[in-house]
């Protein structure tokens with residue numbers, strides 16, 4: 001599949017934008033880990049896709065090293081208010097669902113890679129880490145851009161994608177890193 005075909009497929013799947021960057025253009029900053037440690041989302045030390053379970057910032061960055069291209073998929077959704085966490089979560093869940101579906105199609109075509117979705121792994125209704133039980137699907141636990149300590153705003157700028165989308169709009173990113 002050519003780059004153009006893949007980007008077109010992503011738009012057909014319903015993403016607002018899609019772009020591709022060389023993986024070596026992605027920037028990481030271990031200092032960003034402190035935002036996960038603040039645990040405002042409540043997943044730190046609970047969801048297995050999140051720190052500290054997922055790995056140190058250095059280990060996360062090393063995971064991206066074998067790949068050459070970073071496919072970036074973006075959804076921009078409308079919300080009545082940034083206070084409405086339920087509506088924001090609905091946009092994020094729909095974005096992740098589309099991301100999983102597209103990544104599954106790419107894998108079927110032989111494009112193996114590393115998935116990063118928006119927010120913590122949500123394959124299970126409640127992550128078993130909250131009960132101290134083992135992960136139910138350890139073969140793939142997608143971590144989010146924040147867990148990778150990736151500089152997301154810089155990534156969006158490099159890819160020519162909007163990051164702050166203005167009042168009433170939220171933006172979510174997924175990445176799929178491939179050869």
Ligand code: SF4
Nearest residue numbers: 121124127128135136
């Ligand atoms: S697969 Fe389930 S148990 Fe494992 S990290 Fe994801 S949500 Fe948690």
